[in-house]
Amino acid sequence: MLKHICSYGYMVLMLFFLSACASKKKFAETNKIYEKQVEQLAEVIKQPLPTPQHMASAGLPSPGVEGQRKDFEWVGTVNFNMRKPNFVILHHTAQDSIQQTLRTFTLERTQVSAHYIIDKEGKVYQLLNDYLRAWHAGNGRWGSVTDMNSASIGVEMDNNGVEPYTEPQINNLLVLLDTLKANYKIPSENFIGHGDIAPGRKVDPGINFPWKRLAEKGFGLWYDDVLQAPPTTFNPLDGLRILGYDTRNASAAILAFKRHFIPEETTEEWTPFALSVLYNLYIKKTTL
Template identity: 55%
Template structure:
């Protein structure tokens, strides 16, 4: 059973989890595959460890313990998808950034302007894309999410081939991991004030129409006079400790035409409509 479990783990780590277009980017770092293999081998070594946890009581005496492997387990699966723009000049530059050890940043996927998709990390492994972030009670978004970087400098519209490929990828991920509709988020949503991506040009409404995230209805019921917008933002999942930052993050996602750090009546109406969907 031990051998079977390790083989299962290895298979899940190396098996591609999404069919993508043929990569057109040449690996920019010669030893990137070597480093990737070394990293995954190290993780497998950790998974093979069967040493019991060593504990002592209040008097310092060891508490008897042993390791007996359960046969009922698998890999942890992602439950969120976080969308980013690359803020770089090209797909090649982004892939190079994620292939250098010294940068300490990565993502599971990168989507090029031509619609090509580069799969850079197995979905079950923890990418370093979210950084210091929070959504609801989750304070380590890297451990429960898939990071998708979209080739865009932040000051330009996204291309049609890019969005079509992204929608196809999101559909695959949602189906494969049973990710809830409300768990497709932007980097700005989980890191208000620190990150602005995927930015005000990102077509959140179009994604919501396909079941990836939410968007407000065309006909809005006015928010009641006593509507507590900060409580509504917190119930959605936003970190509300910095009010101007969270307003900015909300409006970048759900308003987009106005990202000033004040809540207008229209903004309140949109928020009142959206938060009831979560």
């Protein structure tokens, strides 16, 4: 009996090893491309002066024969470090499997990417260094930030947008978010969804995402159990803007807010409860 158990265990380990090797081999080519692009970016950072093309586009005279403008001098400061992300944007992949998503994010023609993907079993895939700019947020904005890709880390959840999230996914998401928050001092209120920054265009991570559970761990805002009605002078669109929502399309902003905080309400009409929730969050945001 023991012999059979040991044999079975050996087979499981071998299958795991072979699977891991196959995965590495499958993405070996894209990993090489990633490394090459990082090297190219490093070379760009080393250049002290704007390139002639950039200067010409800005209406500036081109450098002289030595490649330096006489009225332009480089003096390297000693006070700098890497730019750091200040937001985490949560998504669902809206695809059928983790392998489909990995393929999508490693094809140049798709022009989409993220920093992390978490599959249904809770495995975390990192696709990009946190300091690099992934293409996950698209044409989104939050408050005064109009280039969310440059200010955020994108985390994709392996989910088709309809099914519930799994416990291993959420558990490991919480671990990842705790690490990101600690590493980059990301404010609690800056953990938001793709649907929040792109109302009317995106809905992820969807109505099944456990925002309250995340907020209880310090990732995102949530409203109190005891609410009060807002004063009659309270303008709900102002409240949405203070939270960060783009209200140029008011209906879309209201639906995005409700999808995050009150998913059982599916219309753009303000109910007394929805107004009380918004007012509570507005007070929280303005007193941070």
